[in-house]
Amino acid sequence: MFEAFELTTIGGVRLRHGGQGPPVLLLHGHPQTHAMWHAVAPELAADHTVVAADLPGYGGSRPVASGSKREMAQVLVAMMRELGFERFSVAGHDRGGRCAYRLALDQPERVERLAVLDIVPTAEMWRRADKELGLIDWHWFFLAQPEPFPERLIAAAPDAFYFLGDRSRFHPEALADYLTAVHDLEVIHAMCQDYRAGATVDHDHDEADLAAGRRVRCPLLVLWAGRDELGRWFDVLETWSRWADDVRGRALDCGHFLAEERPEEVVDELRAFLGESS
Numbered sequence: 001m002f003e004a005f006e007l008t009t010i011g012g013v014r015l016r017h018g019g020q021g022p023p024v025l026l027l028h029g030h031p032q033t034h035a036m037w038h039a040v041a042p043e044l045a046a047d048h049t050v051v052a053a054d055l056p057g058y059g060g061s062r063p064v065a066s067g068s069k070r071e072m073a074q075v076l077v078a079m080m081r082e083l084g085f086e087r088f089s090v091a092g093h094d095r096g097g098r099c100a101y102r103l104a105l106d107q108p109e110r111v112e113r114l115a116v117l118d119i120v121p122t123a124e125m126w127r128r129a130d131k132e133l134g135l136i137d138w139h140w141f142f143l144a145q146p147e148p149f150p151e152r153l154i155a156a157a158p159d160a161f162y163f164l165g166d167r168s169r170f171h172p173e174a175l176a177d178y179l180t181a182v183h184d185l186e187v188i189h190a191m192c193q194d195y196r197a198g199a200t201v202d203h204d205h206d207e208a209d210l211a212a213g214r215r216v217r218c219p220l221l222v223l224w225a226g227r228d229e230l231g232r233w234f235d236v237l238e239t240w241s242r243w244a245d246d247v248r249g250r251a252l253d254c255g256h257f258l259a260e261e262r263p264e265e266v267v268d269e270l271r272a273f274l275g276e277s278s
Contacts, residue, residue: 001038001173002052004045012062013079015053019045022112023085024274025076026052029094029117031162031182031191033059035174036093039263044270051083055096057190059181067193068201073103077110089274091115091221093259095194098122098202101243104216105209113274115221117258117266118230120239122198123206128233136229143195150192151185158182169261215244221273222249223266225256248273 005018016034024044028036034052041050056072057063064071076099080088089112092100097116104111125133125140134141143150154161162182167175181187209215222240224230231251240247249269254261 001035001171002041005041005050005052009060010082011075011079013053013056013075014060015051015079016041017049017051017083018042019048019050021048022274023049023051023080023083023088024270025080025088025090025100026050027055027076027090027092027096027100028052028058029092029096030194031058031178032094033174033177033181035059035171035177036257036259038171038174040259040267040270043263043267044274047271048274049085051080051085051088053079055099055194057194058187059177063186063190063193065193066201067190067195067197068205069099069102069197070106070201070205072099073106077103077107080110086110087112089113089115091117091270093117094119094256098198101216102202102205104218104220105205105214108217111218113219113221113276114216114244115223115270115273116240118224118228118256120230120234120236121206121243122202123210124234124239124242126199126203132229133233140195140198143192144199147189147192147196151189154182154188154192155185158188169255169257171260174260210243217245219246219273219276220244220248221269222247223258223269224249224251225258226251226253227255 005016026037037052054061090100097119104114252262259266
């Protein structure tokens with residue numbers, strides 16, 4: 001995987017980078033690592049400088065104490081600056097998408113274009129919370145419980161908690177990287193902190209922005225899993241239109257792991273979006 005990409009660590013962030021052209025930062029979701037972009041990053045690198053990073057606390061990246069997406073985004077901005085990029089596009093899946101839109105709201109001068117995969121804003125998820133959400137996305141509630149309760153339960157049997165579905169959709173090398181990470185006690189704790197922040201400070205930041213009328217000002221691409229629940233629970237594009245000025249996107253015929261289940265379509269969508277004139 002990631003042929004011709006350099007693996008390095010900058011400011012405590014593990015990342016791979018390669019290619020040439022306008023910079024784009026790729027951010028993964030829970031409970032994965034940057035390896036989820038293995039089929040997408042090399043294709044984008046034909047005409048972009050691609051940086052695929054482990055979120056702070058995930059994989060091989062040093063955690064932020066709070067778990068907040070604001071603090072994660074600040075670390076990633078510093079990392080991109082060290083690579084020479086003051087302004088760049090960002091694409092984020094799942095928790096990486098939450099970090100990505102927080103970055104676009106907090107530091108709009110940094111973000112050229114924003115793409116989010118299979119999410120709506122955190123505040124919208126909590127507003128929608130009901131029995132169905134609680135039964136399907138129960139990990140939102142479990143991981144947010146006070147420490148060390150969820151950490152101890154997960155650490156006792158990580159393989160019984162993570163990736164219980166069809167593992168064949170994951171590249172063997174990528175899956176090995178994910179499983180190495182979720183057996184690390186520090187990573188388990190950081191992932192719980194991520195969800196604790198999602199139930200507290202991240203939610204507060206979203207609500208404050210919505211009340212103040214702060215919006216994502218750059219173009220926004222939204223892709224989501226047509227076989228999963230997000231499109232049943234939300235009019236996804238209409239929901240994002242409450243948060244952003246310029247929204248477009250569609251559902252893909254797949255499950256939650258879009259970049260690994262439909263990599264060609266994700267590449268096509270991202271390449272067309274990133275190639276648009278601003």
